[in-house]
Amino acid sequence: MATIGNNNLNAKLVLLGDMGAGKSSLVLRFVKGQFLEFQESTIGAAFFSQTLAVNDATVKFEIWDTAGQERYHSLAPMYYRGAAAAIIVYDITSTESFTRAKKWVQELQKQGNPNMVMAFAGNKADLEEKRKVTAEEARLYAEENGLFFMETSAKTASNVNDIFYEIARRLPRAQPQNPAGMVLVDRPADRSQSAACCS
Amino acid sequence: MEGNNADVSGSSPTHFLERMRHPSASDLVKSIKSFIVSLSNNPPDPEKDSAAFQEFLAKMEGAFRAHSLWAGCSEEELESAGEGLEKYVITKLFPRVFASHPEDVERDDELFEKMTLVQQFIRPEMLDIQPAFRNESSWLLAQKELQKINMCKAPREKLVCILNCCKVINNLLLNASITSNEHPPGADEFLPVLIYVTLKVRY
Numbered sequence: 396m397a398t399i400g401n402n403n404l405n406a407k408l409v410l411l412g413d414m415g416a417g418k419s420s421l422v423l424r425f426v427k428g429q430f431l432e433f434q435e436s437t438i439g440a441a442f443f444s445q446t447l448a449v450n451d452a453t454v455k456f457e458i459w460d461t462a463g464q465e466r467y468h469s470l471a472p473m474y475y476r477g478a479a480a481a482i483i484v485y486d487i488t489s490t491e492s493f494t495r496a497k498k499w500v501q502e503l504q505k506q507g508n509p510n511m512v513m514a515f516a517g518n519k520a521d522l523e524e525k526r527k528v529t530a531e532e533a534r535l536y537a538e539e540n541g542l543f544f545m546e547t548s549a550k551t552a553s554n555v556n557d558i559f560y561e562i563a564r565r566l567p568r569a570q571p572q573n574p575a576g577m578v579l580v581d582r583p584a585d586r587s588q589s590a591a592c593c594s
Numbered sequence: 595m596e597g598n599n600a601d602v603s604g605s606s607p608t609h610f611l612e613r614m615r616h617p618s619a620s621d622l623v624k625s626i627k628s629f630i631v632s633l634s635n636n637p638p639d640p641e642k643d644s645a646a647f648q649e650f651l652a653k654m655e656g657a658f659r660a661h662s663l664w665a666g667c668s669e670e671e672l673e674s675a676g677e678g679l680e681k682y683v684i685t686k687l688f689p690r691v692f693a694s695h696p697e698d699v700e701r702d703d704e705l706f707e708k709m710t711l712v713q714q715f716i717r718p719e720m721l722d723i724q725p726a727f728r729n730e731s732s733w734l735l736a737q738k739e740l741q742k743i744n745m746c747k748a749p750r751e752k753l754v755c756i757l758n759c760c761k762v763i764n765n766l767l768l769n770a771s772i773t774s775n776e777h778p779p780g781a782d783e784f785l786p787v788l789i790y791v792t793l794k795v796r797y
Contacts, residue, residue, distance in 0.1 A: 414722075419780020460781035464722040467785060 402452040406566055409475045411499045412484030413492035414463035417518035420549035421484060422458055425559050447563045454563040475503060480512040480562045487517045488525040500540055512565045513542045514558050520546040610678025613663055622657060630686050638694045654679055681748040688747045712793055721786040726774040727767055736762040736791045744797060763787050
């Protein structure tokens with residue numbers, strides 16, 4: 396849920412889509428500006444945050460990457476619960492991933508937050524010669540379902556920042572306050588771990 | 595890797611106890627002791643106890659804020675005082691609040707039994723962990739971080755054990771992706787390993 400304080404918005408954003416569609420690569424490209432890079436982050440592979448300035452406000456995205464394997468489908472509601480925005484990702488070279496993406500949209504429409512901003516991303520747009528899903532088909536589907544659609548490439552960075560900016564622009568400006576969770580501050584450990592933990 | 599691990603306690607709990615020894619803290623000490631006694635006098639009720647504890651923490655945070663001992667202190671110091679208090683109280687109440695309710699104990703036992711069974715046959719491939727990212731011996735490091743959870747009493751410290759386990763997994767996956775020239779790991783790689791490690795730990 397997006398929460399507002401002055402002109403600062405906190406928004407939980409979840410990425411959904413088939414395994415290998417490029418969810419994690421999109422996030423990495425957006426957060427780190429790199430397609431491939433050795434990096435260290437707070438919880439690493441599954442959780443990032445990034446702040447964007449849009450018009451009169453700053454939007455801090457808390458980005459939750461999800462596992463795309465079918466066997467982990469049942470965990471998804473835990474991820475999209477309370478999300479202000481979702482990016483549903485498919486791979487333009489895989490019709491199967493497009494079918495899965497449409498199922499994700501249906502699930503969110505049924506069970507997600509009705510104010511959720513939904514983006515539909517056809518990733519791997521750089522692989523034109525292997526394309527299986529036309530942009531027209533996806534655009535039509537997105538329009539019919541009230542999503543906004545972009546073809547992206549985490550590899551070339553095409554449209555990656557744009558899709559996050561567009562989400563930030565579309566976020567409702569006032570949302571009810573979310574109960575705050577526990578904040579674990581990353582402090583430099585100046586003692587050995589076991590001593591710090593159990594002394 | 596150790597150096598990068600989150601450490602919630604830092605110097606705060608000792609610092610907190612030192613402050614509590616100051617003569618002007620006697621009223622605070624009295625409230626803390628009376629809370630511990632009052633909770634211990636009632637039969638355990640996880641829901642009620644948790645609500646009472648949260649309420650007490652909030653009340654005490656207000657009291658710290660208004661107290662001369664914390665006059666001119668930063669938000670961070672006040673927060674660490676709150677952490678110190680939580681750790682102190684939970685340590686005192688530990689035998690009562692953790693696994694004291696028969697229903698909790700039963701649920702724990704059932705889960706433990708199930709996990710012991712799963713432990714015996716689970717293989718990385720069953721969880722869709724890709725071959726390039728399979729390295730059971732290195733996951734022992736992550737298991738070690740998670741195992742510490744039983745030695746910690748405060749909820750925050752328990753969470754830090756989980757966080758550290760996640761960090762170790764993330765670093766191992768990153769290293770594996772670099773050596774095998776794979777794409778950088780995302781949730782597709784991370785979640786199955788976290789589940790595998792959680793199942794394999796001997797608690």
